Amino acid sequence: MPKMTGIRGLLIDLDGVLYVADTPVPGAGEVIARLTAQDIPRRYLTNTTTRTAASVLEKLQHLGFDVRAGEVFSPITATVQFLKNQGQPSINPVVRDSVLPEFAGFPVDDERPDYVVIGDIGAAWSYPLINRIFAQLHAGAALIAMHKNKFFQGEDGLQVDIGAFVAGLEYVSGKQAQVIGKPSRSFFDLALQSLQLPASSVAMIGDDIETDVGGGKDAGMHGILVRTGKYRQGCEAHAAHKPDCIMDTLGDLFDYVDLRRGSKA
Ligand SMILES: [Mg+2]
Numbered sequence: 001m002p003k004m005t006g007i008r009g010l011l012i013d014l015d016g017v018l019y020v021a022d023t024p025v026p027g028a029g030e031v032i033a034r035l036t037a038q039d040i041p042r043r044y045l046t047n048t049t050t051r052t053a054a055s056v057l058e059k060l061q062h063l064g065f066d067v068r069a070g071e072v073f074s075p076i077t078a079t080v081q082f083l084k085n086q087g088q089p090s091i092n093p094v095v096r097d098s099v100l101p102e103f104a105g106f107p108v109d110d111e112r113p114d115y116v117v118i119g120d121i122g123a124a125w126s127y128p129l130i131n132r133i134f135a136q137l138h139a140g141a142a143l144i145a146m147h148k149n150k151f152f153q154g155e156d157g158l159q160v161d162i163g164a165f166v167a168g169l170e171y172v173s174g175k176q177a178q179v180i181g182k183p184s185r186s187f188f189d190l191a192l193q194s195l196q197l198p199a200s201s202v203a204m205i206g207d208d209i210e211t212d213v214g215g216g217k218d219a220g221m222h223g224i225l226v227r228t229g230k231y232r233q234g235c236e237a238h239a240a241h242k243p244d245c246i247m248d249t250l251g252d253l254f255d256y257v258d259l260r261r262g263s264k265a
Pocket of ligand 1: 013014015016017206207208229
């Protein structure tokens with residue numbers, strides 16, 4: 001396969017690409033170090049809502065990745081920005097306690113919030129909780145999904161993600177959630193703006209054929225699929241968007257993509 005050319009910047013998914021659970025993907029650290037050394041424009045796009053962006057950065061640095069502040073885009077920061085743009089709405093934050101401080105600027109209303117904000121709460125989902133959210137939606141609240149992923153790769157294989165709960169709440173309430181993270185177009189556009197590159201000269205790299213590759217291609221970028229994390233053999237055969245490139249791991253990046261700082265598209 002000839003190398004991809006015309007790529008001047010990268011958007012890189014984290015979970016399943018740089019690491020799986022708490023284990024770095026072999027070779028990924030070297031690739032990130034080389035991207036940093038060559039000053040290739042890059043941003044990291046995660047749908048993680050279990051940690052603040054600052055905590056994600058801390059984890060990456062702890063795992064040995066040369067990632068800097070301001071390079072990580074998380075749905076939490078994007079959601080806070082979205083809420084700020086609405087004034088000072090009341091919310092019901094359905095999020096982990098560790099990320100609650102990020103939402104401290106908005107009054108919490110357990111009866112009639114303006115927005116119900118859904119993040120990953122792991123095994124804390126329950127029938128009473130879902131019923132309470134249903135009542136709030138019925139009373140007029142709008143639904144925000146920080147992402148709508150179907151599943152993720154956990155320590156013990158694929159696990160159900162919050163998309164199942166978001167879809168269920170949409171079904172029973174008749175309301176469409178506003179999805180903030182990948183594959184939302186505005187999330188990709190935010191990262192592209194910060195790269196100051198046109199979508200056509202940027203590649204999105206991820207282990208999720210729909211959210212990363214499909215979302216990136218819908219936003220006008222190239223899509224690169226890695227066979228780590230949640231990737232499963234043959235998933236690309238049924239996907240709406242074909243990846244422009246498939247590689248075993250991020251560690252192979254420079255074998256597949258001709259990346260040059262400032263090279264013309
Ligand atoms: Mg991923």
